[in-house]
Amino acid sequence: MAGGGAGVANLCGPRFLKAHAATDVGELKGALAKEALALGFDCIGVAAPDAITGAGRRFYEFLESGAHGDMDWLAANPERRADPRGLWREVRSVIMLGMNYGPDENPLDVLEQRSRGAISVYAKGDDYHDLIKKRLKTLARWLVAACPCEVKVFVDTAAVMEKPLAQSAGLGWQGKHTNLVSREFGSWLFLAAIFTTLDLPRDQAETDHCGSCHACLDICPTAAFPAPYQLDARRCISYLSIENKGAIPREFRKAIGNRIYGCDDCLAVCPWNKFAQEGREAKLAARAELRKPDLAGLARLDDAAFRALFTKSPVKRIGRERFIRNVLIAIGNSNDPALAVAAERLLADGSPLVRGAAVWALSQLLPHERFEALAADAAAGEGDRAVQEEWRCALGGS
Incomplete structure (x- = not known):
């Protein structure tokens, strides 16, 4: 769950470092993926800006029903969420990234300990916005250095429909609980986005694998x-x-x-979470006093x-x-x-x-x-x- 002020950084400029130059966008995309993994991201994909028209329509229906409650920030400038080009007209590719934050214990266990408080997994450590944004800016600077372009970075706090874009970029699919589900990381993925003026090769959208599970x-x-x-x-x-x-x-x-x-x-009951634990490297340490x-x-x-x-x-x-x-x-x-x-x-x-x-x-x-x-x-x-x-x-x- 979660909104706030726009987490945007303009990292554009004419710099072109020949040492990192890539003459082929496919090679550039591969090098970008390698750099993303080195920075601690677990998955990366590219979507077209016009890939979420269906999600935009459903978003308007969600707002019209009043199901967003008092989250007025969701209803503000809905056209920016419904289409990435409404947020930035020059965007030509949307790079979506995911970081696994699967817990090292079952978060449902504390629900039986009624004298203790249950805090959501993502909030037991340092703010993930700060954790991811530093890495995201580093990756965006690498991209600008490798090939002249303009970029904007977003981490959950701006008018970006991360989950539909992530599905379009092949990172996972929106499950029946409306959150992103990954075959590799279950329901435990932080999402981030880089909008760029580069025209990068698109990834194939992920299909729904929820089946009959509810x-x-x-x-x-x-x-x-x-x-x-x-x-x-x-x-x-x-x-x-x-x-x-x-x-x-x-x-x-x-x-x-x-x-x-x-x-x-x-999130915790999702059967796909079993894959999130295999070979997992802890990236969001829970504070002992908040467990x-x-x-x-x-x-x-x-x-x-x-x-x-x-x-x-x-x-x-x-x-x-x-x-x-x-x-x-x-x-x-x-x-x-x-x-x-x-x-x-x-x-x-x-x-x-x-x-x-x-x-x-x-x-x-x-x-x-x-x-x-x-x-x-x-x-x-x-x-x-x-x-x-x-x-x-x-x-x-x-």
Whole structure:
């Protein structure tokens, strides 16, 4: 799951280093692939700018249905996403690259440890945008040096439909969970793109190999897939815990379990992942403190401690309020009354978003009589209407 500001770098210039010159575009493409692998990318392919017309049409339908929720950045300038030439008119080839980030342990195991938080695999280490962008810029500079051209690089944060382009470039196919699936790396590929004015040989598009499997659809805790190959982001835990700025809708709170940042269920259950582990070299090391973090400890984080813990991490971008909101939902689902102490302390937090989540967590952990007594004291002094509504609903109001 994931948006933001455009990750674009203009790396154009008339330089032409004869030592690296290639007179044949096929030779150039082969040398580019070799350089990409040396830099740590796992796969590379080339697509035509006009290769995703069908995906563009489906994207407009997705927006018209409202399935993107509050992700207004998706709906902004949709023509740029629907066709790479809408983003950059001069582009003649789209170079797609993938980097395997398959985990070294089953990310679903932590879901049974309810006093621990589950953080999505991609967010347990340093921000992948920073990791990939450095390598991508290096590769783009190599290309400009090898053959005069103009290039732009993108890593997930600009108006680029990476997954359809990656399928057109032969890296994999969009599975029934709408994410890219690779026969070599399963559902664990970071994607990046280089747009160039060079006319490079195209790769053959990958075909769908999901077959009759629908494990990714069946495992989704919130039924976020109305049909195969369709996602309603408004029901997706990644959206709810990351993009959603308000309270978690009550209908999804129990289903979220102890997922405090994102959700890996549909990715982790993919049968093609078995190939991602063969001969895998770790490229995105998970921090020990983020593998299975203790919920009680996370609930004690103030803003400074939150920023320190998640320095260089994508988690930092959602801010402390939304993160503690997620932690409190997990605490409410923990079935551990001992964690009520951590939730009760947050009834006095400065954020109404946090206080409202604390109310719900306590309503799940405390005996009704104890919760009613607590409400008599805490609810009376609450001035925020949304938090007042949390108290009313938790006490049995309709």
